Amino acid sequence: MLALTVAVIVLAVCGSAMPPVVRADETAYLPFYTPPSPLPPGRPGDLIRTEPSRLVLEPSGQLGAFVGTGTRIMYRSTDAQGQPVAVTGTYIEPDVPWPGRGPRPLLAYAVMGFGMGEQCAPSRMFNQGIHASLQTGFDVMFNLEEGWVATLLARGFAIVITDGVGMGIHDSRSPQFLNRNAGGAALIDAARAAMKLPGTSLDPHGPVAFWGWLAGAHAALSAAELATSYGSELHVVGTYAAAAPTDIAPVLPAMDGNFLAGLLGYVLRGIIASYPATEQPIWDALTPRGAEMLANTGRQCLLLAVAEDDDVGVIGVDDDGVMRTPRSLVASGA
Template sequence: MAVVLAAPAVLAHADESHYEVFYTPPDPLPAGEPGDVIRTEPSRLVLEPSGQLGSFVGTGTRIMYRSTDAQGNPVAVTGTYIEPDNPWPGKGPRPLLAYATAPYGMGEQCAPSRLFNQGIHASLDTGFDVMFNLEEGFVATLLARGFAIVVTDGVGLGVHGPMSPQFLNRVAGGTALLDAARAAMRLPGTSLDPDGPVAFWGWLAGGQAALAAAELASTYAPELNVVGTYANAAPTDLAATMPSIDGNFLAGALGWVLRGIQSAYPALEQPIWDSLTPRGVEMLANTGRQCMLQTGIDYMFRHLQPWFKDDLNQMVQADPFKGILAAQRIGNVKPTGPVYFSHNRWDPFGPYAAVVQTATDWCAMGADVTLWTNEAPPFLNKLDVNALLPPFIDAERSIAWITDRFNGAPTAPNCAELSS
């Protein structure tokens, strides 16, 4: 009788250990100001792991720079600066886009600056731990058109250590993006003019960060020459977003929100753990180390209440959570420069009505606001199709708007339509 010996299965793992030296912040941080560069190194830029199927027409530099967190404490933030190969064909000096991505997950392996090196991250460390660089097409297109780009990982993401990302925190999101722009301007050997124009770009949580940067610019980074802000599918009112998460493909994003609150408001870390059922504890622990696809697969279409001991609706309508969620709202401070919103009317994650209210409030302050409504009808909305697909449909329109801002073209705000 023949015996067949099967070879043991070989598990694929993406080795992240080589990132640890760069991504571990110095302790203590060196003296300096927000936006000062702490360290840099060359960064491989690929569209997919082999690096052979297409390329970015530019040179990547990984950066670590000083910023401030939600409490105003100095913190190290990582990101990527990309210097274009192509000249800027427009007016004036080369423009800088300060770019905040969609949420790629809470695990440090999910940081955008790491995904630029891989195109596709894949390992089995947290289950089906696969993540794509969802916005590489946007970045590659903008780069080819002569824009310099700096992409922030945001406060707490990517850095090696115990800190969690301060997810959807208005202050931390805005300061990380503003300081990324400052860091790019201070890098040696770039084609940027230190006083040149800057615009903010963001999608989903990155859109909230871009809008927050526009609100904070006048007081936090008044020296920046901000010419515009673009945000697509941005959740402008976190309290209004909470019901949308229930039963959603990204129901596990509630874990990201809770992690963000714990990191930004340390006094609430233990009370949040204490508020959870055993199932909730498992969810919060897992989502804190996963990328987006794994979080979606593990917790898709779940209802939120079974994760909590007490009534969730009552919890978010009472302090401290009521006040914390309200503090993340966009629309209470006049932004610097013109703002362009692109949002689907049936967005399943960031309610359209909340974006209209933010735009209306800004218009009342005299801001230059344009809201483009994507009218793609609702389709498989619990899968977030109407949040994930419209940015690609509207990409050329969005790029044209941001290009016009750098070329000094007049805007066409539609505040009158919003108030009618």
């Protein structure tokens, strides 16, 4: 959280007078991240396409390095409604031997959540280290989990990082943020896809563990719960989940009106993407400023959403003065 706090302070103080560190050319990603339509036949975890992925800790690639080789992957998974979808991610093959006993373990890794815009996808952030562009405002994002990944990689773990359902993919869908079924399935299927890559050091029956922090922890816990039914062929040996947000509705009032207000947009957009019938009731529940926030967060990475959407009164109230939360909207038949 220290890195996030420092980055937010820098962004808030410097504002638009601070030039971008790097201008990422997102158009270069479109051929890979545009999913085929229709999807090719297959099963969850089947690879759709792959390509080499440049891994850097910062844009120049000169300050430190990952001790591994990256492969960008697109694979089949299932969404919140159980429908087949294409999901992207990154597999990293370590350059160092596994120092432990038995086959090399695979960590299926979900990140904290870097934003809702497709430019914020983890698999793109590992190519840049720092993303900066002016297309959606002064949009800056740091790969806040690269230190964890680099450390685990140096210790010999193979790692596959999922972007999650709807994240990074170039189409009209939004990420299904904090959806249990989608998050767990994407992580399990990332492990399956990694096992099917040719030329890796993985044993197809080797140990698999799920790893995540914050939103990533939510996905990791979901994967652990779903593994016996959805991914029973995987040899799951453990799960690390830190600070998992497992009950969102009670904390929404505390998020409104401060620097966390922009994160409400992620929660609401995740609900809309997962359950389309809630879209209009959610829009109807928002104040004008809330509607602006919801539109903006669909295009932004985390730091810009935190810096811009810190106003009060994002979510409206019912006639009796009770805040209308996503849970109350769904419970009322939305």
